[in-house]
Amino acid sequence: MRRALLVAAALLALWIAGGAGVLAGDWPSWRGGRGGVSDEAGLPERWSAEEGVRWKAPLPGRGVSSPVVVRGRAFVTCASGPGEERLHLVCIDAAGGEVLWERQLWATGSTQCHPKTSMAAPTPAADPERACALFASCDAAAFTRDGTLLWCRALSLDYPDVSNQVGMAASPVLWRGLLIVSLETDSDAFVLALDAGTGENRWKLPREKGINWATPVLLEAGATAALVLQSPRGLAAHEPSTGALLWRHAAKLDSIASAVAGEGEGGALVLAPGGETIALRPPRPGGEPEVVWRSNKLRTSTASLTCYGGRAYGVNSAGVLTCARAEDGEVLWQERLEGPFAASPVAGDGKVYCVNEAGVAAVIDARPDAPVRVLATCPLGEPVLASPAIAGASLYIRTERHFYRIGGGGQGARR
Amino acid sequence: MVRYRATVILCALGCSSLSACACPAGGPGRVARLGAAVRAVGPEGRGHPEAQAAVRELSALEPEALPELLAAMDGAGPVALNWLRGAADSVAERALRGGRPLPGAALEAFVLERRHAPRARRLAYELLAKADPSAPERLVPGMLDDPSVELRRDAVEREMALAEKALEAAGKEAGLAAFRRVLAAARDPGQVDRLAKKLESLGEKPDLRRHYGFVRRWRVVGPFDNAGQAGFAASYSPEEAVDFASEHAGKIGPVRWVEHQTEDPSGVVDLNALLGKAKGVLAYAACEVESPAEREVHIRSGTPNAIKIWLNGRLLFQRDEYHHGMSMDQYVVPAVLRPGKNLILLKVCQNEQTEDWTESWTFQLRVCDPTGGGIL
Structure with a gap:
């Protein structure tokens, strides 16, 4: 069974997306493009604002987007100004924490949002050639690794009805030279694929109108790829190079917590949170997806699920972390953590990291035979709403005002 | 001093002569031509190849060309403004990182010329503040009625502090007069709220509906x-x-x-x-x-x-x-x-x-x- 899971995990690693040229230890997009799971070893187990911090860099504005890390460069977005009309993309040297460059845009769309979120809500996406940023004002831009502007788009001017006053948040997906953005609101809704090199439209997929913040999940195995879109009406998988529909599954799903790729005994699964979390086996070409299990016990709130080591982890609005077997959804244990949580759990090196809104991380021992579940609680002393990134044997955590690299050796804070 | 004034005048005229004499932009009219290519970007990515090539060239300009690059923002739509800002940010950052001075006098002249795009002037002001930390103290007092909301906000903030001092030093009537004057100029709702509360504390209820x-x-x-x-x-x-x-x-x-x-x-x-x-x-x-x-x-x-x-x-x-x-x-x-x-x-x-x-x-x-x- 353990061997079968390892094989499944290896297949999953091939199946879920990885951008061309992105190294195995990189974290190129929201939740690393692989559901918040890393194969890095030597990840930190204990830290605080004073201990275990390799560097700490101030940020030019606030934000709830996650950092990404590609080939030694970390990218993070911020927003500043009284109305968050200044949009920033900051490139930081992952080794030392120095700001290599910072670029700004002026917001061209509405900057109104719920006070808890920000114009810097969608996580950027990067590959070895470029870093792409999307903001809640529907401004998108791409820069070379040295900070030269490649293009920018004002999507709210191109598509004036695409706006919501709560704030956009779905993160873009960067795949084979396409930057795929999901913009779904009450007054207009679509998924748009831009040429990541030029910013020009490649395809545009109309979606049923309705406010939705779920980030698409990209599945890839060999020559087959599927972009799975989640909305309160269900899942729809599309061929990412054209937008053509591959399959659809109707279900009442979340509009915030997003689907994640997982693995079970029988192969790869898509776990989608909702009133009931469903585990779906994607079909072979031309087939229909199969519902493998449903669970009303594996609940989420803002945070998405994490599937790691054959187990699915979800933290609900009360701060209860539930661990369920991925292959059948059976709940294995529950642990009440100090919440609430906006950030999604991330996992690697036998640990699951759950960072609450106060910036306190619960480090969970994910080994099946773990004698104690919570290994440590690690405070940073600042609010954290963004999911961490994992790269270079480190956690990268963006707080309200700072960017931390935790672990990875070379202690010493940059302030 | 004479040279400084000459530079100020040239730049206030939109820097059209600057590229011809000093050629930091690589030739007469080059920045204007590249800027026009950027300003031509249209919806849904139209004009991107031309704009991308232009921004690549603009990003490689010498720092002395910054005022001319900023002038290319005049008449630009919101999208083109961001394209041109990307180039300006690259030029300024490369200069600062390489220890090269930014053209302070020319940037100051650009800031003071109110016919330029408000956002371009604000960017010039922020670059100038890096080149010359004393510039804000010199320029902000004259920005209370500035068409750039961001520049005006700084001036309002300064004047609010001065009004507070006037209140303390010269009494209620002087304070009221000072706060009324600042409120008339204020546009930022946060600042307006603070000013209204201050006036109310002094016994005067401003008509914010009219404001x-x-x-x-x-x-x-x-x-x-x-x-x-x-x-x-x-x-x-x-x-x-x-x-x-x-x-x-x-x-x-x-x-x-x-x-x-x-x-x-x-x-x-x-x-x-x-x-x-x-x-x-x-x-x-x-x-x-x-x-x-x-x-x-x-x-x-x-x-x-x-x-x-x-x-x-x-x-x-x-x-x-x-x-x-x-x-x-x-x-x-x-x-x-x-x-x-x-x-x-x-x-x-x-x-x-x-x-x-x-x-x-x-x-x-x-x-x-x-x-x-x-x-x-």
Whole structure:
């Protein structure tokens, strides 16, 4: 069974997306493009604002987007100004924490949002050639690794009805030279694929109108790829190079917590949170997806699920972390953590990291035979709403005002 | 000093001579030509290949070309402004990282020339502050009436501190006069709130409705049917012709225009209170705005309901969105008033959600200059 899971995990690693040229230890997009799971070893187990911090860099504005890390460069977005009309993309040297460059845009769309979120809500996406940023004002831009502007788009001017006053948040997906953005609101809704090199439209997929913040999940195995879109009406998988529909599954799903790729005994699964979390086996070409299990016990709130080591982890609005077997959804244990949580759990090196809104991380021992579940609680002393990134044997955590690299050796804070 | 003045004059003229003499831009007219390629970007990525090539060249300019690059922002739309900003950021950062000075005098001249794009001037100001940390102290005092809202905000902040000192040093009347003067210039709502509270603490209640230009007097007709939210797209008779004496077929019978004057300090009109609490309905609201001449303005509105806005019969704005919050200046729409009477018509739609927090059927609207100062 353990061997079968390892094989499944290896297949999953091939199946879920990885951008061309992105190294195995990189974290190129929201939740690393692989559901918040890393194969890095030597990840930190204990830290605080004073201990275990390799560097700490101030940020030019606030934000709830996650950092990404590609080939030694970390990218993070911020927003500043009284109305968050200044949009920033900051490139930081992952080794030392120095700001290599910072670029700004002026917001061209509405900057109104719920006070808890920000114009810097969608996580950027990067590959070895470029870093792409999307903001809640529907401004998108791409820069070379040295900070030269490649293009920018004002999507709210191109598509004036695409706006919501709560704030956009779905993160873009960067795949084979396409930057795929999901913009779904009450007054207009679509998924748009831009040429990541030029910013020009490649395809545009109309979606049923309705406010939705779920980030698409990209599945890839060999020559087959599927972009799975989640909305309160269900899942729809599309061929990412054209937008053509591959399959659809109707279900009442979340509009915030997003689907994640997982693995079970029988192969790869898509776990989608909702009133009931469903585990779906994607079909072979031309087939229909199969519902493998449903669970009303594996609940989420803002945070998405994490599937790691054959187990699915979800933290609900009360701060209860539930661990369920991925292959059948059976709940294995529950642990009440100090919440609430906006950030999604991330996992690697036998640990699951759950960072609450106060910036306190619960480090969970994910080994099946773990004698104690919570290994440590690690405070940073600042609010954290963004999911961490994992790269270079480190956690990268963006707080309200700072960017931390935790672990990875070379202690010493940059302030 | 003479040389400094000459540079200032050249740059105030838009730097057209600078590239010809010093060639930091690589040749006469080059920046203007590249800037034009960037300003030509269109919707949905049109013109991107040309703009991308131009920005690549512009990003490699010498720092002395920054004022000319910033001048290329004049007349640029919001998208082109960001393209050009990307190039300017690259040029400035490379210079600062390489220990090369930014052209302080030329940047200062650019900031002081108010005909340049407000955002370009603000960027020039921020670059200048890096090159010459004493520049803000020198320039900010003259920015209280600046067309750049961001520059004006800094000046207002400074003047608020000075008004406080005047109050302490010279007493209430001097303080009141100083705070009144600052409030007249203030555009940032946070600053306006602070100033209003200060004046109130001194016994004077400022008329913020007038300061912001909120419309108080409306004519309203409704309710019309919006079942299934279909009314947003439907065209009822008030959209065909606005005749305040006319009768219309409403959702529950004939309806007529009624006059309404809101007493809300932020100009909020409560349609539930005016027409009766209902769901699946919509109403039209109209007001007339006098303008002595053709004038560029902003029509700024806020509502938790779906809304359409027409000016003189032309649809200016629409948003089919319900109950995701309401705030001042939620929707900012540039418009041009014609001389004489101008008719603003709104369609404000209520949906059929049943939760308590979906009861609101309200709107507010103000007409202001592009900085946000009320003109009514």
